[in-house]
Amino acid sequence: MSSLWRRPVTIELLRNLHDLAPDQLRATLGAIVSPPFRVKQIEEWMHGRGAGSFDVMSNIPKDVRADLAARFTLAFPHVVERTEPAPDGTQKYLFSLADGNRIESVYMPMGERTSICLSSQAGCAVGCTFCVTGFFGAGRNLMPSEMLGQFFVVRNEKQIPTESMNVVFMGMGEPLLNFENLVTTLDVLYMNIAPKRITVSTSGIIPGLQELAKLERRPNLAVSINAPDRKRREEIMPITTKYPLDELMAELRRFPLEKGRDITIEYVLLAGYNDSPADARALAKLIRGFQSKVNAIPFNEDVNLPSWMKRPSEAAIDRFVDTLVDAGVRVTVRRSKGRDIAAACGQLRGKTEAKSRATGGRIVAGRR
Ligand code: SF4
Incomplete structure (x- = not known):
């Protein structure tokens, strides 16, 4: 095999759950998270508190957060500059x-x-x-x-x-x-x-x-x-x-x-x-x-x-x-x-x- 050959690198971007409409989000979470009240808790973190990561969801079990983080992101744009008020x-x-x-x-x-x-x-x-x-x-x-x-x-x-x-x-x-x-x-x-x-x-x-x-x-x-x-x-x-x-x-x-x-x-x-x-x-x-x-x-x-x-x-x-x-x-x-x-x-x-x-x-x- 030529040393010049390189395996193509595929970068898979995680889907951002904040891109989903409320009903799509419910359906997406409902398919992988149980019991149903957890779905409501995650929705509240996202749409009520504006969570930009799964880490902050303190009432969601760690394994559920880890599973979600492996499949999705909640990332927001990050602030690079704030003017003086x-x-x-x-x-x-x-x-x-x-x-x-x-x-x-x-x-x-x-x-x-x-x-x-x-x-x-x-x-x-x-x-x-x-x-x-x-x-x-x-x-x-x-x-x-x-x-x-x-x-x-x-x-x-x-x-x-x-x-x-x-x-x-x-x-x-x-x-x-x-x-x-x-x-x-x-x-x-x-x-x-x-x-x-x-x-x-x-x-x-x-x-x-x-x-x-x-x-x-x-x-x-x-x-x-x-x-x-x-x-x-x-x-x-x-x-x-x-x-x-x-x-x-x-x-x-x-x-x-x-x-x-x-x-x-x-x-x-x-x-x-x-x-x-x-x-x-x-x-x-x-x-x-x-x-x-x-x-x-x-x-x-x-x-x-x-x-x-x-x-x-x-x-x-x-x-x-x-x-x-x-x-x-x-x-x-x-x-x-x-x-x-x-x-x-x-x-x-x-x-x-x-x-x-x-x-x-x-x-x-x-x-x-
Ligand atoms: S004012 Fe500026 S941002 Fe608004 S429509 Fe016109 S070009 Fe676009």
Whole structure:
């Protein structure tokens, strides 16, 4: 036999049980674990306490844990960087995935409630021109274990009481382009948090909205609009040539809304581009016909984004908001939550990418 011959090495990756929908998990565990109450105990460890390993399951016999660990994993993404908390407490987490991809999550204390912003993809193919994630381009879909991992790791580290939590899918990626994994993730999150406390933010992927509309339990919906007319929206959000503004608005008018819920209209304010009182009036007209509120987001400047894109002055932001209010629109302004720690999703990964490029390293990038 030639000494050059090598037996091929097969690496078998263990299945992550956090990737399974609740009913699949029950069936999988039920086939190998007995008595049935043990299955319930393991589910509680996973979906209630957010266990990232079998070792912590102190009320499960050692031999059962060893058997499970030989067949499956519960691994979550691991934290590689936490920014210093901003004065308002906002803190960003950079996670590393098993394949070396990096994603971001943001912890945002807001008075009595706390929000966690999650990523749904390791990059984004949508390519919004005002977004660092879009700048660095497409990345793969995150598995449920990778979305749930962000949630459980941050919640457990910060010891956030579940009843005071909101979750927003507003980090890196377009959640409606990762629909199946998103639904599995939501089904587990609903065991901890009511659907009305969870928001899925989209750039307006119409087929995904239609699928979301069919779900029995739906999260809140936020839609990134950013310009009151088709021409400018297509300039800054190229994907909208595929899903035009008029078709999107028709879809939003049909979207089933539970009593008391609104569709959030996200609007990134760019100085001199979409921030005039006339733009505010046009936006108010555009969103007539369904329950909505506008979240105005003053642009966060970043070295990776076009230099013409600037944050409007406080006076221009106030004028825009006042015009909307005068037109009968409910508005909130996201005023620089953690602006100084690059809270807009993708900027932390963007920073590490920029550093890495400068040093010839391999770290890859992200923001809605
Ligand atoms: S804003 Fe959202 S949809 Fe647009 S490129 Fe960024 S992550 Fe993707």
